[in-house]
Amino acid sequence: MEQDAQLVQRCLQGDGSAWEELVRRHSRRIYNVCYRFVGNRPEAEDISQEVFLRVYRTLGSYRSAHGGFATWMTSVTRNLLIDHYRRTKRDRLTDSLEDKMPVVENKESSARRPDQQALLGELSGQVQSALTRLSPELREAVILRDLQQLEYAEIQQVLEVPEGTVKSRINRGRIELARILQQMGVRPS
Amino acid sequence: MTWTCDQIEARLSDYLEGMLQAPERAAFKAHVETCDECAPLLASVTSVVGELRSMEELEAPAGLVYAILDKTLGPREKVTAWQAIQNFVLGMATPKFAYGAASVMATFVILLSASGISLRKPKLAELSPATMMRNVNRQAHRAYASGERYVSQLRVVYEIQTRLRQENELQVAPEENKPRSTPDKQPDRNDDHTRTQPKQQNRANDLARQVEMLAAECPVVLERSYR
Numbered sequence: 154m155e156q157d158a159q160l161v162q163r164c165l166q167g168d169g170s171a172w173e174e175l176v177r178r179h180s181r182r183i184y185n186v187c188y189r190f191v192g193n194r195p196e197a198e199d200i201s202q203e204v205f206l207r208v209y210r211t212l213g214s215y216r217s218a219h220g221g222f223a224t225w226m227t228s229v230t231r232n233l234l235i236d237h238y239r240r241t242k243r244d245r246l247t248d249s250l251e252d253k254m255p256v257v258e259n260k261e262s263s264a265r266r267p268d269q270q271a272l273l274g275e276l277s278g279q280v281q282s283a284l285t286r287l288s289p290e291l292r293e294a295v296i297l298r299d300l301q302q303l304e305y306a307e308i309q310q311v312l313e314v315p316e317g318t319v320k321s322r323i324n325r326g327r328i329e330l331a332r333i334l335q336q337m338g339v340r341p342s
Numbered sequence: 343m344t345w346t347c348d349q350i351e352a353r354l355s356d357y358l359e360g361m362l363q364a365p366e367r368a369a370f371k372a373h374v375e376t377c378d379e380c381a382p383l384l385a386s387v388t389s390v391v392g393e394l395r396s397m398e399e400l401e402a403p404a405g406l407v408y409a410i411l412d413k414t415l416g417p418r419e420k421v422t423a424w425q426a427i428q429n430f431v432l433g434m435a436t437p438k439f440a441y442g443a444a445s446v447m448a449t450f451v452i453l454l455s456a457s458g459i460s461l462r463k464p465k466l467a468e469l470s471p472a473t474m475m476r477n478v479n480r481q482a483h484r485a486y487a488s489g490e491r492y493v494s495q496l497r498v499v500y501e502i503q504t505r506l507r508q509e510n511e512l513q514v515a516p517e518e519n520k521p522r523s524t525p526d527k528q529p530d531r532n533d534d535h536t537r538t539q540p541k542q543q544n545r546a547n548d549l550a551r552q553v554e555m556l557a558a559e560c561p562v563v564l565e566r567s568y569r
Contacts (some may be wrong), residue, residue, distance in 0.1 A: 169415050176410050184402040198403050202410055211415040244371040277397050280390070299394035324355035330394075 157222035164212055176205060176234045179223065183230055184299070190234045192285035200237055203232045207337050218312050226310045227301070233294055276339065283333040291326035298323045345373045354387055456481050492503045502553055 157178070163171035183204050185298035207229055215225050284292060297308045308319045345353075350373055356362050357370050374380045412418065433439070454461060457474045467473060 172415065173411055175406075176407055177416075180407050180410065181399065181402040184406060185399050189399060194403070198406060198409075201402070201406060202413060205410040206413055218422065276393060279407065280393050280397065295394065299391055300397060302395070321352075327355060327387050327391060328351060328383070331383070331390045334390065335386060 158217040161212060161215055161217070161222060172209065175222075179226055180205070182223070183226065186227065186230050186296060186301060187234065188290075189281070189284060189300050190292060191237065192281055196237075200230075200233055204233055207233065220307075224303075224307050224310050227297070227303070227307075228313075231311055235289060236295070279334065279337060279339045280330070283330055283337060283339075286333050287326055287329055291322055291329055294319060294322035295326035295330065299327070345369045347373075347377060348381055350374060350377070351383070354384065357384075358388060358391060 157175065160171045160175050160178075177205065183199055184201045187200045187204070188194060191197055191200065204226070208226055210230070215222065219225070237241065284295070287295065293312065294308065297303045297311060298305075303311070305316055305319055308323075309316050312319060312322075314322075349368060353362065353366070353370065357367065362370060374384050408418075451461070457468075457478050459468045459474070459477070468477070
């Protein structure tokens with residue numbers, strides 16, 4: 154954490170290698186948050202790039218006294234993910250209409266995408282698929298707690314909501330996820 | 343205290359994370375054990391949380407870091423072969439590299455000298471394994487013998503030093519014990535100090551002779567020890 158703050162200071166003084174170090178330290182984590190939220194690799198990569206671009210431009214506004222750099226970065230990521238969710242809402246509505254087409258159509262559609270079926274064959278693939286069907290509020294809370302394993306206080310900072318709301322969202326998210334998996338016919342071990 | 347299904351659902355994560363007080367926990371368990379709806383719910387949520395926490399972190403795409411760096415710091419300059427060589431040479435001109443090279447050279451020289459290879463007049467025959475082994479063996483024996491000699495010389499020096507110290511102590515001790523005035527002293531009694539003086543002188547002369555002999559044998563050691 155302290156090392157991040159020092160790297161930020163060096164970045165602000167124009168040290169390119171410090172920025173490179175920051176990118177290397179956090180790119181994997183940010184990419185994972187994005188992927189778990191959108192459930193799609195190319196989109197996750199694009200958003201990750203966008204996150205770092207935003208962080209680079211607003212690095213001067215980061216204050217170490219207000220929390221860790223990783224938490225601040227997660228907060229930026231979350232805001233961009235929500236923006237992305239809102240932007241692509243219309244596309245998803247169209248997709249969901251297509252999903253409601255007759256069952257035969259669905260089967261054909263799934264037959265055309267064997268790679269996705271292979272992915273869904275694994276339990277983690279099914280959990281990932283169920284995760285993207287959660288509402289964004291519940292999804293982000295579950296991702297931060299159970300996948301990124303952040304503390305409640307850190308999640309509170311990222312989401313900018315009271316601790317009670319954080320706990321409630323995590324709890325509802327987990328229950329909802331279990332129910333979605335049940336609907337998908339997944340029987341957890 | 344009896345809990346309802348709604349209460350169970352609301353506090354499910356608190357239960358899983360061990361955040362319930364003992365009475366709350368007991369009430370939670372009592373309800374779940376008897377409820378046909380809450381028991382499977384608890385089992386499936388427990389399983390989901392376990393699955394989420396065991397999901398492995400994915401590797402970031404290979405080009406992600408460079409794509410970010412290109413977008414933020416600007417595209418990287420294309421390095422020509424000549425620049426690459428220049429950068430390599432400049433990279434070697436660092437203190438870290440110099441220390442590394444020096445230590446490798448020193449090790450190399452030590453190994454060569456230990457294997458008996460003359461750097462001034464190198465011969466091809468010296469590079470044969472049998473010759474090298476023989477030379478190493480010889481060098482090791484020489485080193486051992488010289489070490490042994492050095493230790494025995496040190497022992498002699500130490501013994502001489504100890505004896506000299508004892509002599510000095512013997513000389514100082516009577517002077518300190520001697521009373522300042524001797525009113526009861528009889529004129530016909532011999533003085534102890536005057537009686538032992540010739541013996542001490544003889545011992546000192548012996549020691550001086552020993553030191554001189556040793557100095558002739560190993561001047562370096564003595565020079566260091568008495569400096």
